[in-house]
Amino acid sequence: MSGQARVVARFGAELILRTESGELLRAVSRRNLVKHGPAHLRAAVCGDYVRFEPGDGDKAVAVALQPRRNVLVRPDHRGRPHAGAANIDQVLIVIAPLPTPDWGIIDRYLTAVAALPATPLLIVNKSDLLEASDARLIADTEALYGGLGYPVLRTSAKNGEGIETLRERLRGHTSLLVGQSGVGKSSLTRALDPGLEVRVGELSALSGEGRHTTTVAHLYALSSGGDLIDSPGVRDFAPYQPTADDLAAGFPEIAECAHDCRFHDCRHRAEPGCAVKAAAEAGRIPPSRLRSFLELEGNSA
Known part of the structure; x- marks a missing residue:
């Protein structure tokens, strides 16, 4: 058996593939599916499409990586670039x-x-638990990002x-689910697709990695349509060495103001005539956004 398949999960050199007919296969991957380019982009990751051929025993062999639309790269625990998921249409940011x-x-x-690029959606989960002490911060968060044009x-x-609205939003797309540990991603996925638990168990049994593997991204086919990539919960997150274009796309309100700075290479810190600082002081740019921008700019390529 040979053909094209999608990577459902990766465990070191081993892959779980989903064929075009929906069958799950165990596979091993050739060392570098792509011969050129950065090392962290040569191996298949969750969401990739690969060509596979029969192998020895019960495992197929991934022999070629199909062209990607995009790939999410983030620093690993040592600060090195790490590819986590590919071919993503939208990212669901859960708080x-x-x-x-x-x-x-x-x-x-x-x-x-923005660097992928993909479409973002900010999800305020556990809305039934909102109390007076939480309501102001949640309302401020919704107002801040909604005001910037983010859904x-x-x-x-x-x-x-919101479950049916979200289900429709996922239909026909590959969506990446991200968020800090404890925001309710698992309960959200179960609400979206009650039958997903069975498929999670099947995948865990096939991989041999156990049901509670929390360090590997998994791709699941939703019964209502679309693919959902569930990423491990994170306490922190940063894009890997964002470029000036990435920052401009991630902070459009700051990029717009920067055109009016006195110096074209203004870094919006201590330079005179900085239109960005003036806008922040006047309340047109939220202080939290400027802090985030300056932090990321310090880690840029």
Whole structure:
């Protein structure tokens, strides 16, 4: 058996593939599916399409990597570039009343999404748990990012708020689910597709890695249509060495103001005549956004 398949998960040199007929296969991968380019982009990752051929025993062999539309690259624990998922249409950034939303993490996600590029969707999950103490921060978060043009959706796995809207949004697309640990990603996926637990169990049994593997991204076919990539929960996130164009795309309101700075190479820190600082002081640019921009600019390529 040979043909094209999509990478559902990767465990070292081993892959779980989904064929065009929907069958799941175990496979081994050739060392470098792409001969040229950075080392971290030569191996197949979750969401990739590969060509495969029969191998020895019960495993197929991935022999070639198909061209990618995009690939999400982030630093690993040593600061080296690491490819995590590919061929992504949209990224669902999940926040919740607890843990408290961190605007810096949201901004880093949005910059990474802009660099792909892909379409972002900010999801305020566990909306049924909102109390007076949470409501102001959540409302401020929705107002901030909604005001910048980012779509925002409230969801609740408990009472069903927003679930059907989100299900329709996912249909026909490959969506990446990201967010801090504890924001309710698992309950959200179960609400979207109650039968997903069975397929998660099948995948875990096939991989031999166990049901509680939390360090590997998995791609799941939703019964309502579309593919969902569930990434490990993270406490922090940053795109890998964002370029000036990435920052401009991730912070369009800052990029627009920067055209009016006195110096074309203004870094918006201590330079005189900085239109960005003036806009922040006047309340036209939220201080949290400028802080996030300056932090990422310091890590840029």
